[in-house]
Amino acid sequence: MQSFLCRGQSLRFFLSFQTSTARKLQDPSLPAPARRYRCSPCLRKQAGLPSARAPVAPRSSRAPNYSHFKKDLLSQPEQLLQPVSVTEIRQYLRSKNISFHDGYSCLHTPSLFVERPRGSDPSDKENFSLFIDKTTGRFLCKATLLEGSWEDFQDGIELLQKEEGLTFLSPQTFASLLESDTDREDLEMDSLEVRRVWEKAVWFSDLEEEEAQLAKTMFNITRISNPTLKKFGVKYFKPTKSLVFPWFSSRDSFLKGLKLLSVQCDQQLLKYLETTFPKPASYYSLFGHHLMGKKDTEVVITSREVDSLALNQATGLPTIALPRGVSCLPPALLPYLEQFKRIILWLGDDLRSWEASKLFARKLNLKRCSLIRPGVKQPCPLDAFAGGFNLGKILKTAIPAAHKSIVSFRQLREEVFGELANVEQVAGVKWARFPELNKLLKGHRKGELTIFTGPTGSGKTTFISEYALDLCTQGINTLWGSFEINNVRLAKVMLTQFAMQRLEEQLGEYEVWADKFEDLPLYFMTFHGQQNIKLVVDVMHHAVYMYDIGHVVIDNLQFMMGQEQLSTDKLALQDYIVGTFRKFATENSCHVTLVIHPRKEEDDKELQTASIFGSAKASQEADNVLILQDRKLVTGPGKRYLQVAKNRFDGDVGIFPLEFNKASLTFSSPKGKSKLKKLKEDSTVQLKKPAVETSGKKS
Numbered sequence: 001m002q003s004f005l006c007r008g009q010s011l012r013f014f015l016s017f018q019t020s021t022a023r024k025l026q027d028p029s030l031p032a033p034a035r036r037y038r039c040s041p042c043l044r045k046q047a048g049l050p051s052a053r054a055p056v057a058p059r060s061s062r063a064p065n066y067s068h069f070k071k072d073l074l075s076q077p078e079q080l081l082q083p084v085s086v087t088e089i090r091q092y093l094r095s096k097n098i099s100f101h102d103g104y105s106c107l108h109t110p111s112l113f114v115e116r117p118r119g120s121d122p123s124d125k126e127n128f129s130l131f132i133d134k135t136t137g138r139f140l141c142k143a144t145l146l147e148g149s150w151e152d153f154q155d156g157i158e159l160l161q162k163e164e165g166l167t168f169l170s171p172q173t174f175a176s177l178l179e180s181d182t183d184r185e186d187l188e189m190d191s192l193e194v195r196r197v198w199e200k201a202v203w204f205s206d207l208e209e210e211e212a213q214l215a216k217t218m219f220n221i222t223r224i225s226n227p228t229l230k231k232f233g234v235k236y237f238k239p240t241k242s243l244v245f246p247w248f249s250s251r252d253s254f255l256k257g258l259k260l261l262s263v264q265c266d267q268q269l270l271k272y273l274e275t276t277f278p279k280p281a282s283y284y285s286l287f288g289h290h291l292m293g294k295k296d297t298e299v300v301i302t303s304r305e306v307d308s309l310a311l312n313q314a315t316g317l318p319t320i321a322l323p324r325g326v327s328c329l330p331p332a333l334l335p336y337l338e339q340f341k342r343i344i345l346w347l348g349d350d351l352r353s354w355e356a357s358k359l360f361a362r363k364l365n366l367k368r369c370s371l372i373r374p375g376v377k378q379p380c381p382l383d384a385f386a387g388g389f390n391l392g393k394i395l396k397t398a399i400p401a402a403h404k405s406i407v408s409f410r411q412l413r414e415e416v417f418g419e420l421a422n423v424e425q426v427a428g429v430k431w432a433r434f435p436e437l438n439k440l441l442k443g444h445r446k447g448e449l450t451i452f453t454g455p456t457g458s459g460k461t462t463f464i465s466e467y468a469l470d471l472c473t474q475g476i477n478t479l480w481g482s483f484e485i486n487n488v489r490l491a492k493v494m495l496t497q498f499a500m501q502r503l504e505e506q507l508g509e510y511e512v513w514a515d516k517f518e519d520l521p522l523y524f525m526t527f528h529g530q531q532n533i534k535l536v537v538d539v540m541h542h543a544v545y546m547y548d549i550g551h552v553v554i555d556n557l558q559f560m561m562g563q564e565q566l567s568t569d570k571l572a573l574q575d576y577i578v579g580t581f582r583k584f585a586t587e588n589s590c591h592v593t594l595v596i597h598p599r600k601e602e603d604d605k606e607l608q609t610a611s612i613f614g615s616a617k618a619s620q621e622a623d624n625v626l627i628l629q630d631r632k633l634v635t636g637p638g639k640r641y642l643q644v645a646k647n648r649f650d651g652d653v654g655i656f657p658l659e660f661n662k663a664s665l666t667f668s669s670p671k672g673k674s675k676l677k678k679l680k681e682d683s684t685v686q687l688k689k690p691a692v693e694t695s696g697k698k699s
């Protein structure tokens with residue numbers, strides 16, 4: 001109890017820019033009735049405990065009009081999370097005499113919200129319906145769909161033990177804590193929309209033969225039978241010519257949400273578009289989960305609903321599709337996968353799917369996971385089915401995800417082949433706004449460390465914000481640690497760059513842009529000012545687990561260095577910090593971009609790799625070194641050059657001009673011919689005259 005309060009008061013964590021409030025309240029987890037409950041403040045009051053969280057301003061006093069945008073940006077102590085280890089969780093349960101079972105990603109315990117039937121065996125695992133996430137401590141009671149944080153759970157236990165004769169906490173106890181009207185209104189609107197679409201959509205078997213064939217051809221599902229579609233509840237929505245995938249509650253088959261898949265023809269290319277109700281940040285459907293029986297112990301997980309349909313029809317095995325494909329596996333879904341002793345991940349036919357399957361297997365527990373490696377003979381399930389492959393045979397080739405630390409080339413050869421055969425994908429995600437950066441760096445890759453430097457006030461934050469936004473709009477889940485400027489200012493810069501216009505003069509368009517921006521997989525740490533590196537890295541770990549973060553931006557390293565004057569200790573500390581980020585990037589397969597101030601240079605000298613503040617360790621550890629050059633380059637105001645001074649991937653280094661647009665706060669390369677100049681690695685850059693256009697060969 002004592003330790004809980006201390007920990008509770010020292011919480012300090014990050015919040016998401018997205019609809020974190022909505023996510024937390026409606027949250028998530030799979031199936032649930034339209035109403036959600038939150039427990040802790042109520043429990044605390046009833047238990048006579050002081051609030052562990054600072055009071056939260058009523059919603060109305062926070063941001064009445066631009067609610068979605070603003071409310072999630074402000075730091076709300078109620079959303080702070082605290083790290084808890086599985087050992088602590090176990091110790092706590094033992095100290096309270098709560099029996100538990102060690103599951104794959106969760107600990108299973110009897111639910112404190114359910115009355116135990118008389119005469120039932122308290123140690124019978126069948127009655128363990130409450131799941132505690134081993135990494136975060138968050139709990140979900142599958143019987144009532146109540147959920148909450150680790151502190152909420154402890155509060156509940158304290159209350160139960162305090163009140164004599166109380167054997168369980170009824171869900172009604174929490175009724176007074178239903179989410180605010182705004183959230184409820186949102187939910188109700190979603191729910192109406194879901195009903196409207198669902199009722200208007202038709203079964204494939206009820207379509208005219210010709211129309212059904214046409215629709216199936218559009219989605220490449222001609223071989224999927226009507227009975228399979230009906231079994232999974234897939235309908236067709238004629239007004240938008242969309243497939244409709246339902247999200248049913250596994251508890252009571254309540255229709256919780258929908259995903260609509262439509263086709264667009266873009267220059268002869270078919271493009272598939274997804275729309276979800278509720279919106280993506282709150283859409284936690286495991287498609288196909290409602291078909292699982294209690295006794296099912298094996299499942300194949302796919303990234304698309306159509307893959308699940310194909311696999312199930314071809315093999316008869318239980319299949320499930322993830323709500324947001326390869327982009328993330330929200331931990332809120334883990335309790336629903338606890339029943340499976342074996343999970344095969346067959347996520348797709350590209351490198352991104354392969355990377356995602358390795359990451360998801362870590363969350364699901366490597367021991368029970370096997371992976372299907374993409375390859376010519378192993379395309380995605382739907383293509384394999386359409387191409388007449390034997391899907392059962394492909395499943396037999398699944399590789400166990402748990403690997404030893406020492407491997408032979410025999411085990412690596414397929415992986416090496418995959419890299420050789422997919423050169424473009426190995427090179428990473430391309431920037432849409434910085435083609436020159438693609439020419440030099442080839443792309444943005446997971447697991448790398450990029451060091452970014454430039455003179456004070458040269459526009460480092462502004463540039464790195466656009467550089468990260470560009471990747472984020474392409475689906476790279478991004479976490480920002482901005483210690484120098486606060487999140488509101490940073491988000492304002494990013495939103496302006498996103499809209500590519502001065503929104504101050506277009507306030508009428510604000511809501512439209514903010515809505516689109518809110519759907520980006522973008523999260524912000526709430527830290528400001530000096531921070532402890534350990535705390536920052538803890539948050540990064542947590543974010544990777546929760547949101548499958550693929551890119552962390554830290555602006556800037558000096559904010560983890562304390563206030564001391566430059567000393568040997570300080571250099572050692574910087575080396576330690578850089579080493580820590582390096583290790584984090586590698587271990588979590590996550591790209592880290594670290595902004596570092598340069599050391600003081602003579603005014604007439606351009607910055608070089610050696611100008612990075614501190615010892616040589618930073619540039620040695622980095623995979624990429626980027627320098628924003630701004631002195632004596634050209635006469636035009638606002639002109640900057642971006643220099644790639646180190647590129648471990650393929651060694652190409654060089655420099656190209658950036659033109660600053662003050663209205664949109666963007667740095668787009670000057671139009672016309674490429675002004676890229678390739679250089680020898682780490683050479684001193686002579687930039688007193690404008691860069692010369694080259695053919696792209698190394699000079």
Ligand SMILES: Nc1ncnc2c1ncn2[C@@H]1O[C@H](COP(=O)(O)OP(=O)(O)OP(=O)(O)O)[C@@H](O)[C@H]1O
Pocket residue numbers: 454455456457458459460461462463484637638639640660665
């Ligand atoms: N190329 C440019 N020309 C003119 N103004 C710019 C340019 N780039 C950025 N700015 C403006 O300069 C200001 C400072 O930019 P920013 O905060 O990005 O610099 P910084 O290098 O990160 O600063 P610091 O060294 O303090 O961290 C901002 O108001 C930004 O809009």
